Amino acid sequence: MWKLLDESNKNQYKLLITNFASLSEAFAQKSSDDNIIIAPIINSKFQEASFKKSFNATIEDIGNSSYDASVKLANGSKYIIGIKSFGVKSGFQKIAQFKKDSQQDEWGSIIERIKKRQQDGSNDEDFDDYLELAKKIAVLRNKRISSSKSQLQGFDFDSQVEAVYHVLMPSGSVNKNKHNDEPYILVGETSYSSIDLKHLQIIGPTKSNMLQNFQFTDGQHLYQYNSADSQLLMSFKGHNGNGMSNEDIGVEKWPVTYIEDPFKLFANLNSETTKPVDDHISQSVTFMIKIERRSGFNAWYGSPKTKLDKNDSRYHRIVSLSQQDTSLPSDWLSKFNRVAFDVFSSNKEKIEREKLRFELTNCLSNGTELFDLTTTVLWRNYKNPYEVYIPLPNSKKFHTKYPDFFVKNGGLLRGNKLVSDRPNRSFELELLPSEEKMTMFINQDNGKGIQSLSSQFIFGEWVLKNIFQLKDRELLTTDTLEDVGINAITFTKYDDNRPVSMNFTYVDSENPPEDLWN
Incomplete structure (x- = not known):
């Protein structure tokens, strides 16, 4: 990537970094x-x-994100970038953390098995356990990278997004007596690749008395996992981690000259008036992603909008076809009637209904008339499981306070109903970082949902399959959000006629952003 960046831009970046270092x-x-x-x-x-x-x-800057920045070059190339800085002589560097995942999946139990054998982590069983844990780490790591790429890729699933680490490596202290020795910053670059599951090889524990920390490679990079804090580290010594020095990935070297009296500079900073850079942001709000089992990002999983009636011709056809199909269980129709017509009030009862619905559907051959009719009348959207909307937590309070946030008067409510008609609560939304635009509208009681106006399934497929890395008909859960390092959405308004933007983000509960909506 570095060689493709504009030279004037690189010079500006160099000037900023070396001036600060001075x-x-x-x-x-x-x-x-x-x-x-x-x-x-x-x-x-x-x-x-x-x-x-x-x-x-x-x-x-979103906690568990797999990357720190994204760039689109003039030639159309797209890059996600891990930005790092560490000394030229530094060792392994942290690249990811899996604290909640390791606790939920009990990774510690694998380490305990290795410790109990008392074989210094060196026998075949130990290596098998290390490999099991390395695969778990790799799967989660790869999900996060794929999700990050998809956010920059946008709806064009065939477009290519490359990933690199961009590194600044300051030299160590310098001895004035050494000839031609001077402080410098080395620019480094190496690939930011998914972990190759097919070529994982366990190197072993870092020390015989530190069996909880081990190293592995996939032939592309050398990794180290530290169990105590669930951190994944990577070696930057050479492009595969097996080089002699971090300098092996260097692409450019910047000498640094220190200012003789930096304190004098700071003492006189206010002597000149500097004009602040205007990013034209007028307002932003961050919503935590609200998980609903049958709505929001799982809207496709709900019941049909219209309840089936026994006088419906589709019902009579289902009865006839099911009676003709001798391969079906004898109680298939009675279970169908229960799912279609009984009242399921509590959440426990609704989950039981959903289990029966899966059971009925799985008895049928895909593509048959009975399959098509059954999935149509029992599911919200089985065939295209991408019907989603973006849920706004505590939406009535939000729209009451900010009725014009998305579009003028778009959030006005009378009781729990939106006042404006659909065209007047529609607005253009820019999805970051891809910069793709889509027309959205505020919808539902209390304006609790934002959904695409005419491309709902395109938006839904992108979000569910590419951002959240879900399989078809897999529910979004809090565990999934933790896997991909996303738990919130930020909407931003501008005062320079740009559309409202949206980007997926991660909120650290111990350090929430100022614009977090409660």
Whole structure:
């Protein structure tokens, strides 16, 4: 990717980073040895902000996300990027964390089996257990990467999205007595690939007394898993992790010259008036994704909009066809009548109904008339399980406070009903980071849902299959959200005539964003 970036943009990025690093002596304790020049300092947040400004990138700072930024180049190339900074001589670097997943799936029990054998993690059974755990890690890691790519890819499933790590590696401290030795920052780049499940090889525990930490490779990269904090680390020494030094991935080297008196610079910063950069954001709101079993992103799973009537010609046809089909269980029709006509009030009863509905459907051959009729009258949308809407938590309170957020008067309510007709509560939505646009509208009681106006199944398939990485007819759950590192959606309004934007994000409960809606 680096070689494809615009040279003027790269020069701007270099200037920002090296100018910041030139102030390093203001942020670090000076060595007692006057012959030592301290190592350059890189601030990760400043690095991300500089990358965004220089390359017009979209920055994603969302906890469990698999990437930090996305870029679309002039030639049409699309990249998701992991932005990192670490010293040239540093070792393994954290690239992912699976704390909740490891607890829910009891990964610790696998480590305990290895420890109980007391074989230093070196026998065949130990390696089999390590391999089992490596596969679990790889599956989750790959889901997150695929979901991240799909957000940039958009609805064009055939478009290619590449993934890279972009790294800034400051040199260590420098001895003035060494000839031509000077501080520098090395720009590095290496592939950001999914883990190849077919070529996993276990290297073994990091130490004989640290069996909970082990290393493995897929032939593309060298990984290390640390069990205590459920972190996945990766070696950047060479493109497959087996190189001699992090410098093996270097693509450009920037010398750093320190300002003689950085404190003087800070003391005079307010002597000149600087104009702040305007991002034209007028308002933003972040909604936690609300999981509903039969609505929202699982709307396809609900019951049909119209309840079946026994006088319906479709019902009489189902009775006739089921009686002719000798392969069906003798109680198939009685169970069908129960699912179609009985009242299921409690959630427990509704789940029982859904189990019976699956049982009835699975008895039938796909493509037959009886199958088509049964799935039509018992399911909300079995054939196209992509009917979804975006649920807005506490929507009545939100629309009452911000009736014009999505479109002027679009959220006005009279009781629990929306006042405006559909055209006047429709609006253009830009999906980030792909920048694709889709016409959406506010819908349902209390304006609790946002759905696409004419491309509901296109939007639903993209969200369910590509963003959440679900199989057809698989329910979205909180566990799935944790797997892909998404649990919220941010909507942003602008004052420069841009449409409202939407991007999937992750909210850390211990550090929620200021715009989080409750």
